[in-house]
Amino acid sequence: xxxxxxxxxxxxxxxxxxxxxxxxxxxxxxxxxxxxxxxxxxxxxxxxxxxxxxxxxxxxxxxxxxxxxxxxxxxxxxxxxxxxxxxxxxxxxxxxxxxxxxxxxxxxxxxxxxxxxxxxxxxxxxxxxxxxxxxxxxxxxxxxxxxxxxxxxxxxxxxxxxxxxxxxxxxxxxxxxxxxxxxxxxxxxxxxxxxxxxxxxxxxxxxxxxxxxxxxxxxxxxxxxxxxxxxxxxxxxxxxxxxxxxxxxxxxxxxxxxxxxxxxxxxxxxxxxxxxxxxxxxxxxxxxxxxxxxxxxxxxxxxxxxxxxxxxxxxxxxxxxxxxxxxxxxxxxxxxxxxxxxxxxxxxxxxxxxxxxxxxxxxxxxxxx
Amino acid sequence: xxxxxxxxxxxxxxxxxxxxxxxxxxxxxxxxxxxxxxxxxxxxxxxxxxxxxxxxxxxxxxxxxxxxxxxxxxxxxxxxxxxxxxxxxxxxxxxxxxxxxxxxxxxxxxxxxxxxxxxxxxxxxxxxxxxxxxxxxxxxxxxxxxxxxxxxxxxxxxxxxxxxxxxxxxxxxxxxxxxxxxxxxxxxxxxxxxxxxxxxxxxxxxxxxxxxxxxxxxxxxxxxxxxxxxxxxx
Numbered sequence: 001x002x003x004x005x006x007x008x009x010x011x012x013x014x015x016x017x018x019x020x021x022x023x024x025x026x027x028x029x030x031x032x033x034x035x036x037x038x039x040x041x042x043x044x045x046x047x048x049x050x051x052x053x054x055x056x057x058x059x060x061x062x063x064x065x066x067x068x069x070x071x072x073x074x075x076x077x078x079x080x081x082x083x084x085x086x087x088x089x090x091x092x093x094x095x096x097x098x099x100x101x102x103x104x105x106x107x108x109x110x111x112x113x114x115x116x117x118x119x120x121x122x123x124x125x126x127x128x129x130x131x132x133x134x135x136x137x138x139x140x141x142x143x144x145x146x147x148x149x150x151x152x153x154x155x156x157x158x159x160x161x162x163x164x165x166x167x168x169x170x171x172x173x174x175x176x177x178x179x180x181x182x183x184x185x186x187x188x189x190x191x192x193x194x195x196x197x198x199x200x201x202x203x204x205x206x207x208x209x210x211x212x213x214x215x216x217x218x219x220x221x222x223x224x225x226x227x228x229x230x231x232x233x234x235x236x237x238x239x240x241x242x243x244x245x246x247x248x249x250x251x252x253x254x255x256x257x258x259x260x261x262x263x264x265x266x267x268x269x270x271x272x273x274x275x276x277x278x279x280x281x282x283x284x285x286x287x288x289x290x291x292x293x294x295x296x297x298x299x300x301x302x303x304x305x306x307x308x309x310x311x312x313x314x315x316x317x318x319x320x321x322x323x324x325x326x327x328x329x330x331x332x333x334x335x336x337x338x339x340x341x342x343x344x345x346x347x348x349x350x351x352x353x354x355x356x357x358x359x360x361x362x363x364x365x366x367x368x369x
Numbered sequence: 370x371x372x373x374x375x376x377x378x379x380x381x382x383x384x385x386x387x388x389x390x391x392x393x394x395x396x397x398x399x400x401x402x403x404x405x406x407x408x409x410x411x412x413x414x415x416x417x418x419x420x421x422x423x424x425x426x427x428x429x430x431x432x433x434x435x436x437x438x439x440x441x442x443x444x445x446x447x448x449x450x451x452x453x454x455x456x457x458x459x460x461x462x463x464x465x466x467x468x469x470x471x472x473x474x475x476x477x478x479x480x481x482x483x484x485x486x487x488x489x490x491x492x493x494x495x496x497x498x499x500x501x502x503x504x505x506x507x508x509x510x511x512x513x514x515x516x517x518x519x520x521x522x523x524x525x526x527x528x529x530x531x532x533x534x535x536x537x538x539x540x541x542x543x544x545x546x547x548x549x550x551x552x553x554x555x556x557x558x559x560x561x562x563x564x565x566x567x568x569x570x571x572x573x574x575x576x577x578x579x580x581x582x583x584x585x586x587x588x589x590x591x592x593x594x595x596x597x598x599x600x601x602x603x
Contacts (some may be wrong), residue, residue, distance in 0.1 A: 242473065245462065249470050252459040259419065259453065259473045260516065261445040 017357035044212030049332040054061060055220045055289060057328020058227040063282035063301065064308045064320035065234060066275035072251040072315035073271045074162075075172035080153065081279065082302030083181040087149055088283030089293050090189055092142025093196055096134050100126055112189050127201035128218040128288065139226070139284050146280025150272045153177055162268075178299070182234055184331060193294040196287060218335040223285040229323055234274070238317065243270055251315065307351045313361020322362055326350065370433055372397045372555055373418070373449075373524055376503045378427035378437075386425065387413040389579040392528035393557075395524060400546075400556045401580040402587065405576035405600060408595035411559040412454065414576070418557075419451045420444050431524075441541055446474065450517035454528040454559075460502035464493055466510050467501055471519035474587055478520070486515045489548070507538040514545065518554070525549060527558045531565075567591045575600055 067081045095110050101110045109119050128135050150208040157173055197219065199324050206213040238244040246267050250257045258264050286301070287293045308327045312319025325345050334346035354361065373395040381387040387410045393399045403411050418429055420441040429437045436444055459467050468486065472479040487494035490511050496504060501512055510530060517525055530546065531539040543565055550556050560566035567573045567587040568576045575583040575596055583596055590596050 242469065245466050245470060246473060248462055249459045249466075252461050253456055254458060256453070256459065257470075258441060259445075259451050260470055261442060261520070262470060263442065263473075339501070 007091055015357070017058040021353060021357060028337070035336070041074055042212060043210035044214060046333075046336070047207075047209040047214045049335060050329070051214055051216060051220075053329035053332035054325070055223060055328070056331060058224055058321075059282060059286045059289065059324070059326035060301070060304055060308045060327055061321040061324025062227040062230060062278060062285070064312070064324050065231065065317050066278040066282070066303045067305055068309050068312070068315060068320040069234075069247075069271060069278075069311070070275045074158070074170070074245055074268065075165075075254070076174065077306075077314075079171065079174040079302070080177040080181060081174075081305065082298040082300075083178045083185070084146055084150060084276065084279045085283040085286070085298030085301065086185055086293075086295060087181060087298075088142045088146035088280030089287040089297065090185060090283075091145030091149075092138040092280070092284035092325060095141035095145075096126060096131075096138035096196075097124065099137060100124055100131065100134050112194060121195040122198045122200065125198050125201060127197050127199075127203075128222050129203040130198075130201045135222070135288065138288075139281060142280040142284035143277045144280070146283065147273050147276040150276035150279070152267070154268070154272050159268075162349065182296060182299055189295055191295055193292050195292055197291045199291055202291075219289045219291070223289045226281065226285055227362040230278060234317060236279065237274070243267070247271055304347065307348060311354045311361060313363040316361065319361050319363035326362075370393065370431075372399070372432060373557070374428075374430040375414070375418065376428040376430070377378055378414075378417060378429060379425040380413065380422045380427075381425065382423055388417060388581055389424070390427065391576070391579065392581050392584075393574055395555050395557050397523070398550075398553055398555050399572065400550045400570045401558070401574045402566040402570035403559045403576055404566055404573060404590075405582075409576040410579040411576050412528050413579075415451060415528055415557065415559060418444075418526065419449065442474075445520065448520070448523040449526065450520055450522035451525070451526045452517045452528060452530065455534055457503045458509050458516065459559070460500070462501060463498050464501055464504070465497040467516050468493075468519055473517035475520065482519055482521065486518060489552075490515055490545075507534055507542065510534065510542060511545065514549070518549065522554060524555045524557060525558065529559055529561055531560065531562050539565070564591065567601075572580045580585075 029315050032041070032046070036043060036046070059337055063081075063085055067078060070078050092114065097110045097112065097119065098107070101119065105119055105124070125131070126134060142214070157177055158170060161170055161173060202219055204215055204217040207216055238248060246257065246262045247270065249260070249262060250264060250267050254264065255268070283298060287297070308323035309320050310323070310325050312321070312323030327350070330347050330350050331343045334343055338346060371394045373393070375391055375393040375584045377390040377392060378388050379386060379390060391410070393401070393403070393414065397537065403414060409415050413422060419426065420436075420439055428435060431444075431447060431449065436447065453590055454578070462470070465483070468483045469479065469585050472482060475482070487497070492508060493511060493515055496508065501509060502602060504512065514520055514525075514527070514530070527546065534542055539562060546556060546558065558566060558570070567590050570587040573585065573590045574581045576591065583590060583593065585593065592602070
């Protein structure tokens with residue numbers, strides 16, 4: 001703690017930019033305390049913002065880990081990542097609907113294919129509380145489905161391009177993949193927003209805060225728990241398994257990995273498998289928490305995910321998590337001062353501030369570890 | 370039969386030919402140095418042996434079999450290791466992790482082998498859990514050599530191991546190479562520090578414009594008037 005205080009002090013002395021940012025944060029904090037004392041802002045509102053920020057942050061962080069992993073090892077920014085999240089969401093929910101409604105509803109409608117007659121989700125009765133096994137099944141299918149999809153895309157698009165070692169060409173190809181994937185999904189599942197869970201069936205808990213309370217539902221709790229567990233698993237894998245170490249080695253120096261005898265193609269495949277699994281899980285959990293899905297939700301999220309990854313330091317897994325949480329908190333806590341329509345302005349202003357004063361990101365040089 | 374026999378090798382990058390009929394022989398357990406001016410293709414010889422350049426013509430024989438067009442991962446399995454001149458460690462990994470990855474393809478005995486190398490380079494054992502980028506240049510060079518030695522290669526190729534080291538460390542580094550050689554590993558080394566390399570090696574080659582112009586024992590080359598005048602600065 002003392003050491004941390006000293007480095008902080010050193011930073012402030014050495015870096016006027018950081019000092020300015022910290023000064024701004026201190027003023028906001030004082031203002032918040034003042035607002036709480038005068039009763040202008042109630043503590044339950046602040047607590048709600050914090051909880052919502054954590055949920056959003058972990059969702060974006062989890063989605064960002066996959067992006068950061070593929071960036072650091074494959075050396076290109078994968079713009080198809082957002083649509084892989086969408087694909088993960090759809091594959092999981094198709095599975096959940098199919099097992100829940102088989103025999104009761106028309107299968108074509110259950111698989112969400114075409115406009116058809118939308119399924120009455122309340123009648124289908126899916127929620128984390130009442131049908132946890134079906135939700136778990138959906139999560140597993142989302143993971144497997146997204147892994148297969150990423151392997152397929154790598155095999156036919158990215159792998160043939162890889163030996164050119166051209167990050168820009170791969171990036172542009174990924175934009176193409178992104179569009180093809182998005183409108184492929186739109187063709188199959190159509191463009192309307194679909195309800196997924198029966199909100200009335202999802203258990204919700206009131207946590208008393210100050211004079212009021214914060215509502216926490218089981219969908220959010222599931223997202224937080226699964227995200228934390230998956231992040232810990234990724235950390236353990238990268239830190240302690242031989243394959244994880246080989247992935248970090250490739251992130252460090254691909255040519256040296258090759259001459260060390262590390263089977264680089266195998267490591268690339270492992271990267272896609274792990275990245276795909278996290279992406280699928282993120283897609284499913286985000287839609288579970290929201291209770292709805294549409295063909296472009298992943299694409300819309302991608303900008304925030306990129307912002308998180310940039311704030312954390314692109315290429316760093318821990319940076320992606322930290323960046324996600326910074327974005328989550330910023331997007332909610334800023335509402336104390338600004339209208340909701342400006343929340344994204346706050347988020348991207350934070351990103352610009354980080355780029356100005358700490359361009360290497362919060363987790364400088366910590367490639368994937 | 371020589372351990373390594375490079376015959377009339379022509380190789381390069383893309384359309385660019387760097388090596389024009391190079392001949393190099395390394396016997397089992399032998400210490401061979403390649404010296405010569407900048408741009409002569411010294412490093413390219415090693416990269417070609419290791420399957421990292423475009424092979425055009427000639428032969429690379431290793432233990433009697435032709436490896437001219439073998440992929441790098443096959444060559445590593447046959448017992449050749451290579452330490453490039455630059456960026457030859459994984460900076461964000463610990464010293465121990467660097468060595469573990471050096472033995473990635475080993476099925477068993479990796480821990481024992483790493484312990485042997487720690488006994489040989491005690492400083493690496495002391496720093497085994499440090500991030501490699503925090504080590505000094507000389508120590509990083511040691512990590513690079515140890516990483517290449519984990520597989521217990523029959524032939525170790527070193528590309529300018531003393532480049533960029535402080536003068537007192539250069540001497541130390543050459544001593545480490547002697548030590549590796551004494552354990553029975555054959556060494557093929559490219560060196561900018563030509564005099565020191567020729568003094569210590571068994572045999573040497575002077576490479577000029579992609580061709581081996583002189584070949585003899587290290588001592589003979591040191592005493593050769595042409596070699597001295599043209600390449601060793603008198």
